[in-house]
Amino acid sequence: MGADFFSMLLMPTLAARIAGAAPRVSLRFLDSARGDVSRLLQEDEIDVALERPLEVSDWVSSTPLFHSPFAIIAAEDNAAIRQAGTAEGEPLPIELFCELPHILRSIDGSMSGATDEALRKIGRTRRVSLTLPHFQAVALAVANGNHLAAVPRQFAVWAARTLPLVIFEPPLPIAVPEIRMYWHARHDDESPHRWVRDQILEAIASLGFVESGATENAGA
Incomplete structure (x- = not known):
């Protein structure tokens, strides 16, 4: 399981x-x-x-x-990221990270996770506007919208091979499970x-x- x-x-x-x-x-x-x-x-x-x-x-x-560090995925044509000039593989600016809506993989409908805990430690918050029970559904929704998602790096690399996604570093340390x-x-x-x-x-x-x-x- x-x-x-x-x-x-x-x-x-x-x-x-x-x-x-x-x-x-x-x-x-x-x-x-x-x-x-x-x-x-x-x-x-x-x-x-x-x-x-x-x-x-x-x-x-x-x-x-294994350890599963988080990576941030976004659609290739995300206008806000393109306007900010952040290159793939770089950390997203914290202001942009908190401003854009997020998608969270959640099997129980919870609206917060490890990323929210990391943000609380530096006095920041994000807006989770959608939760989905499967990582693949998260990736598909991100690829077709303006959302961000923090997902396991191994999955991010796999998903970006077949979907129009770009991968960024988180703008803050997130606990690695x-x-x-x-x-x-x-x-x-x-x-x-x-x-x-x-x-x-x-x-x-x-x-x-x-x-x-x-x-x-x-x-x-």
């Missing part, structure tokens, strides 16, 4: 790896909105969850996957389960999300 970030960027690679090694294995990927991770792991509705740091039960094991893989501790030493976890780690490393391959740390 995880965000559409993983269904788009990870699952094609992971599915190909597993099909080559174990062609009779079937994979099912569920959206993060499915529900509480601890409950779903306890009831074996999911085998693993790929998520940002979560408050989970003591019996949930986890291992780090560590994406982790979670599973029930009863499966720590279960060979088939561990094999699938290893396949996920290797697939993520092959995508270049991390400088070096992650290693499992059960119970971390």
Whole structure:
């Protein structure tokens, strides 16, 4: 289970790896909105969850996957940015960043996130005018309007390959989340389960999300 970030960027690679090694294995990927991770792991509705740091039960094991810094995406023809003269890859001016409307990926309808917390620390605010439950929907809406969005850098690079988007640096430090893989501790030493976890780690490393391959740390 995880965000559409993983269904788009990870699952094609992971599915190909597993099909080559174990062609009779079937994979099912569920959206993060499915529900509480601890409950779903306890009831074996999911085998693993790929998520940002979560408050989970003591019996949930986890291992780090990669860090996911934020990048700012905007439409190529965003008139306000063009008028400001900010080049792609540069930080957006803080005034412009706060002035333009924002889109937030939110699975529960919340209108604030890590960017808003970072802005509060410097006495600033932004206007979130739209929330959407999927990163791909955020990217499509940004590409067709005058909004900004703070999204994981790995996703921003992927989306800009197929959509008329440009990528900028945030104008202020935003906390960088560590994406982790979670599973029930009863499966720590279960060979088939561990094999699938290893396949996920290797697939993520092959995508270049991390400088070096992650290693499992059960119970971390």
